[in-house]
Amino acid sequence: MSDKFTPIKIFTFELNYSHYSNPHRMIPSMPHEWAFLDPEKYFKLHIDLGVNAFFTYAYAFGGHAFYPTKLGPVAPGEGQFLIPKLYKMCRDIGMPFWSYFCVGTDIALSVLRNEWIVPGSRNERDIGFFGPETPWTDLLCARVREFLKMYPADWILFDYFFYGGWKPGSPVKPAWFVEKPFKEIIGRNMPDKAEEITEEESLIYKREILARQFYRIKEAVKETSPQTKIMFDVPYIIPADPLWVNHPMLEESEGLYTECSKPEIVDWLLEVKKPDQRVLANILGHIYEGWSVPERWKNLLDKGCDLFAYAGGTPPKMEVVPYYAKGLEVVRQAFNAAR
Numbered sequence: 001m002s003d004k005f006t007p008i009k010i011f012t013f014e015l016n017y018s019h020y021s022n023p024h025r026m027i028p029s030m031p032h033e034w035a036f037l038d039p040e041k042y043f044k045l046h047i048d049l050g051v052n053a054f055f056t057y058a059y060a061f062g063g064h065a066f067y068p069t070k071l072g073p074v075a076p077g078e079g080q081f082l083i084p085k086l087y088k089m090c091r092d093i094g095m096p097f098w099s100y101f102c103v104g105t106d107i108a109l110s111v112l113r114n115e116w117i118v119p120g121s122r123n124e125r126d127i128g129f130f131g132p133e134t135p136w137t138d139l140l141c142a143r144v145r146e147f148l149k150m151y152p153a154d155w156i157l158f159d160y161f162f163y164g165g166w167k168p169g170s171p172v173k174p175a176w177f178v179e180k181p182f183k184e185i186i187g188r189n190m191p192d193k194a195e196e197i198t199e200e201e202s203l204i205y206k207r208e209i210l211a212r213q214f215y216r217i218k219e220a221v222k223e224t225s226p227q228t229k230i231m232f233d234v235p236y237i238i239p240a241d242p243l244w245v246n247h248p249m250l251e252e253s254e255g256l257y258t259e260c261s262k263p264e265i266v267d268w269l270l271e272v273k274k275p276d277q278r279v280l281a282n283i284l285g286h287i288y289e290g291w292s293v294p295e296r297w298k299n300l301l302d303k304g305c306d307l308f309a310y311a312g313g314t315p316p317k318m319e320v321v322p323y324y325a326k327g328l329e330v331v332r333q334a335f336n337a338a339r
Contacts (some may be wrong), residue, residue, distance in 0.1 A: 002016065007333045008278065008306035011046055012055040013320065016062070019312040024323040025287070026312060028107055028125070031064040033315035035079025041318055042082075043089050049328075050335030053154070054090050055098040058147050061159065063108030067150065070279065071143045073108065079232045088152045096154040101144060103217070103232075104160025107134075118164035119173040119194075130165055132213035133177040136303075141220035153223040157257065158217060161232040161249065163206040172202045181209060204240060224326045231255035231280065239268035255280055257308070261296075270303055283334060284309035285328040294330035301338055307331075 015034045017026040047052055052224050058249050059065045064073045066082035074080035080114060082101070089290045110117060117128035130136040144156070158193040172178065173194040182190040185208045186201050196207075214232075221228050230253050234244065242333040255278040256269045269279050281300045285308075309331040311324035320328055 007303055007338045008096075008280065009050060009052045009338055010280075010307070011049050011051050011284075011309045011331060011335070012057075012312075013042065013045055013318065014310045014312045015057045015066070016060050016102075017246045017312050018315050019321045019323070020314055021321050024321065026126075028062045029060060029244045029315065030062065031073060031075045031079070032062075033074035034060075035077050035082075036316055037079075037082060037318060038049050038086040039082055039089070043086055049176060049332055053096040053098055054086065055100070055157070056083065056086055056191075057100045058151075058156075059106070059143065060103055060324060061105060062223055063106040063109060065143075067147065069143065069146060071139065072106070077254055083151060085155075085277045096293070098150070098155040098157065099147070099151070099153045100157050101140065101147075101161060103140065103213070103330075104162055106130075106136075110326075119175050123165070129160070129162075131177050131208050132163065133181055137213055137216055140277050144217065144220040145224045148221065148225040150230060153228055155229045155231060155255065157231050158214075160232040161210070161214075161234050163210055169195045170196050172205050178205075181205075183257060185209075190247060197232040205328065207243060210243075210300075211248045214247075214252075218252065229254035229316060231257050232265035233259055236260065236269075238261070240263050254278065255306075259285065260283065261300075263299075266300065266303065266305065270305070279305050280308050281305040282308050282310075284311055284324065284331050294327045294334075297330065298335035298337075301334075307334060307338065 015029060018029045018033050019026050055068060064075050066075050066079060066081050068074060086095055105127055107127055110130065116132045116134040121129040143219050171194055172233040174190050176194060179190045182205060185205050191197055218230060221230055232249050232253055236258050250272065256273055257280040258265045258269060259282050266281050273279055283294045283297050300307065311320045312326055313319050313321055
């Protein structure tokens with residue numbers, strides 16, 4: 001690791017989910033569940049762990065905001081003032097402030113606007129994923145502009161950046177919102193059946209549609225808060241996935257993030273990154289086999305990666321559930337060592 005490299009160290013007590021033990025399970029949080037957190041205690045929990053940048057959520061992916069938005073539901077009571085208070089705490093001590101929007105879905109809205117959902121994308125939890133071609137992107141960009149006018153964050157992480165779901169190779173399917181761009185991009189009318197769209201056409205279409213959405217989001221950020229940097233959470237399954245090779249998101253974001261942080265994915269991102277791009281790797285989070293391996297932090301630092309970690313709790317307590325206890329101590333060790 002270069003002597004000049006100072007890693008970014010981020011942990012967040014996550015607000016997207018509520019966690020329950022025996023057995024451990026995680027459920028998308030409802031607006032009231034984290035609405036009554038004590039902002040000072042929440043802030044201190046992160047500082048005590050050794051972070052050098054503070055991260056929290058503008059909108060939970062369930063569809064509610066933690067600031068007084070005019071473009072969607074807010075967490076009740078004091079919950080709508082969580083961001084304003086945390087933002088001020090960061091600015092008072094000169095700590096970088098990071099925040100979060102989910103690109104792929106807004107769970108509540110996905111029920112109300114089923115016509116915006118990519119056909120067949122609803123998963124086992126009945127969460128549907130929005131087509132980037134739909135009015136959802138207009139609303140998302142409006143929310144981003146509204147937020148950054150009030151709280152010009154140093155970084156925004158845009159989560160769930162994909163087309164129709166996490167699984168790679170998902171085909172494009174006919175839908176009302178696909179018809180016009182399909183003809184523009186592919187040069188023929190949208191077929192009536194998904195089987196009539198070739199794999200090559202699906203790839204070409206998805207790359208272009210995601211590029212268009214990326215540029216919309218980038219424009220919303222940079223026109224509102226030029227100094228705010230952007231990073232996208234992408235389901236990299238294999239290195240050099242044709243969907244992402246030389247993609248504008250990969251080329252023009254200030255940071256690259258891999259939530260699964262498999263060694264081969266990290267190495268590929270380090271290989272393709274521009275000199276001024278950061279690579280953020282996960283060392284604790286949703287512990288699925290092969291995803292988060294906290295013991296790898298020394299190797300990640302040696303390669304020049306920044307470190308990101310998150311863990312959840314059971315509302316309304318601001319305590320990390322036992323499921324993450326061992327990993328949290330590894331994070332503490334990593335953050336203390338990475339000075």
